Amino acid sequence: MAAELDAMAVAVPVASALVAEMARGGWTSLRGTLARFFRRDGESAVGRQLELLDTAERTLNEAAETDRDGVRRRLEQRLILQLAAYLDRYPDMSEELAALLPVSQDPSASNASVLKAQSNTNSQIVQASGNLDAGSGGINYGVPPRNPRA
Numbered sequence: 001m002a003a004e005l006d007a008m009a010v011a012v013p014v015a016s017a018l019v020a021e022m023a024r025g026g027w028t029s030l031r032g033t034l035a036r037f038f039r040r041d042g043e044s045a046v047g048r049q050l051e052l053l054d055t056a057e058r059t060l061n062e063a064a065e066t067d068r069d070g071v072r073r074r075l076e077q078r079l080i081l082q083l084a085a086y087l088d089r090y091p092d093m094s095e096e097l098a099a100l101l102p103v104s105q106d107p108s109a110s111n112a113s114v115l116k117a118q119s120n121t122n123s124q125i126v127q128a129s130g131n132l133d134a135g136s137g138g139i140n141y142g143v144p145p146r147n148p149r150a
Helices: 001-022 029-041 043-062 068-089 091-098
Strands: none
Touching: 001 029, 001 043, 001 068, 001 091, 029 043, 029 068, 029 091, 043 068, 068 091
């Protein structure tokens, strides 16, 4: 049972990252890496695996905008099963598969941005990943608004 859980622990984030790259148009850059990963099953199996993934990538990118989330979820579920099954056969390949992730899953080992706020008594700190909209009134930091006539 532990081996299946280990396989799923690797397959889930990798499948998510692969589908995200497919949606972004980065599939071709990962295709060669994935081909090397699948080579354990022989060249004919690699061709079949890549053919399935190429078809999935085209289906995702040709899907109507309204259907795209559903197609993406189904593709991710299928990829999880495909990768987990492969890792069940070749458990020693989990590190190689995990290396396909674009960003390390361990925050201490990554080059992720770090926000430190020290000695900031009575300060407000806003951290956002993406756009931040303060609305028409802006952000009030407790300072009275400036008098435009002064």
